[in-house]
Amino acid sequence: MPRRLLRDGAIVADDWHVAGDAELSDERALILTFAEWQAERGRWLARAGRLGVVLAPADEVERLVPDLARLDLAGADFPGPSEGRGYTQGRLLRERFGFTGELRARGAIRRDQVFFLARCGFNSFELPDSELEGGAAALATFSAAYQPSNDWGLKAKLAHR
Amino acid sequence: MYRYDTVDRALVRERVAQFRDQTRRFLDGDMSDDEFRHLRLRNGLYIQTHAPMLRVAIPYGLLSSEQLRTLASIARRYDRGYGHFTTRQNLQYNWPRLEQVPDILAELAEVEMHAIQTSGNCIRNTTSDHLAGVAADELEDPRPWCEIIRQWSTFHPEFAYLPRKFKIAVTGSPEQDRAATLVHDIGVHIVQGANGERGFRILAGGGLGRTPVIGQVIREFLPRRHLLSYLEAVLRVYNREGRRDNIHKARIKILVRSLGLEEFTRRVESEWRLIEDGRLELEESEVERMRGYFQPPAYQRLPDIEPAAGKHAAFRAWYRYNTVAHKVSGYRAVYVSLKKPGVAPGDATDAQLDLLADLADRYSFGEARVTHTQNLVLADVQQGAAFELWRALDAAGLATPNIGTLTDMICCPGLDFCSLANAGSIDVAKLIHERFDDYDYLYDLGEIEIKMSGCMNACGHHHVGHIGILGVDKSGEEWYQITIGGAAGAMAALGTVIGPSVPKHEVAESIARLLEVYVDHRRDDERFVDTVRRLGVKPFKERVYAATAAA
16 A cells, blocks of 8 residues: 655655655656665656656755755655754745645654644645644644745635734 | 724734644643743743743833733632742743643733743843833833834734844933943843934843853944844844854854954844835834823822931831932832842742732833842832831831842752753752841941852852852852952943852851952942942952851
């Protein structure tokens, strides 16, 4: 059974694969780490399937920018519960570099991080199965906000002054 | 003061619901200790030595009488009848029950209060001058700017998981700096630019803790419409580049130091250039709206009088030490001392909080302030009412005439409550009170700041005390390292350690010897800290340890 995730507020089957997946074929959509992407960029670009790259916290988002047009998915990894660099990566991808594809958060995230991540531009979330429904509900945690952000992943518009 | 509108109200209520759900999931076993820890810490809830500790935010230290009554009521019904005011101008409850915290938050929300971001690696309560709006030396009231920063930093989606905690302080009196801005991650000074335009001087990289650092100027003048975009640029550089591999090297001060001030500033400026004209630019109408909340109260036209004349000595002493000048004639700002001998510094009981609410209503336009030195202030008292007010405070144990003196100590909760502490602080404060109970002597010594922390985290600001006391653990025993010559304020400096630490029973005696050296060598009205600066540490050190060696 493919893993499920939260995307655009709905719980859906994940149609993306990672390098090393058994069922991986040339046409399948493939998510790479930034390190994998860098190491064999030519090989990945030669594939027929869609491509995505997930940044590790220390990866500079600017280094991915020249390739953004080739990517259908970008993302940030959160290796631990106190990791916060991905929030900035997300905002920059959306607001500074105009990325309009799927922006995915993965790693040690739970429903409690979903709202802020969505405000920072993430619209897909790799959550444990038990967190998916709570994660979908968490998109409506707050109805208002004090500060501007892109709010890309939210369903409803927030009240601002 | 600032009043909530529909946006503020929605946010705090939704926060209560969110935290209630998180607490329920934890109590139901759906969440691990570690997962819950990261969440509760962003809401001021610690698990302490004896019980949870809940830290309630008091934005820039300003309280209404209604809020004071709610704090009293919560202390009475959910705690053991008292609260503790902190160096971030907040209030801590030491004995709440975990399962009741959501109810406490719901009650706080009813009076426009919360515990959002009072702990955790996020932007903490913005602190400011407790004499904001009433000090004659003020260029401009900093509170509208504090509120602007409070709102921008509250639930900021990008900066909820910073490398480490982040503290911002604002002053409108940079020459005096009663907000200790030089030991903050960011200090904001309201200043006048070359052409008369108001704006801000921005400092960064100050902080106490294990590696104390005095903040440095990263921008001499920032036009005020750019305040938030500039703060956002600093935070973004910090969030991206601050160290996360070592908790002791994660504060922004370490980043500033490792990059160097010039390179750090260059990175902030280049980030800022990309966002300065964005949606964070402050419109003058928004600034004006905020100013509207902090308009001067309806002062009467009154002449200045000398209310202490002819009154008895206790009142005269209190009036001299516990009240300060007000920019409006006929008024004084009154300190409510929370430094009574035998009481933990900064503690107030529910009955005292209720009384203060009444006194604030009767004498000070219904408002009170918390100082970062753990006292309260009634800022707008008619001089003619000072005697009545003193009688009411005195009867409640709130008129100890020691503001600015040796016994007006800053003191963290220490080993009695805090699970991080190495040693007690409250009982050292008690010993110091007992040793120095002669007010004539205290007054003769003049202005001295003792600041005490029970561990390296320096919640008691010991590095910037004229006399700093740091609790250390020596094979299970409580010992204390003493520093002298530190200062907060505009002339901020870090104290120098005088020598090996001393056992608890020798702390007060060591202080007594430091003071002897001061009394022997002071010139005219020279303060203790200035004598230390002039003479250096040596004579003080010799006196303290000579006696020990002889014994």
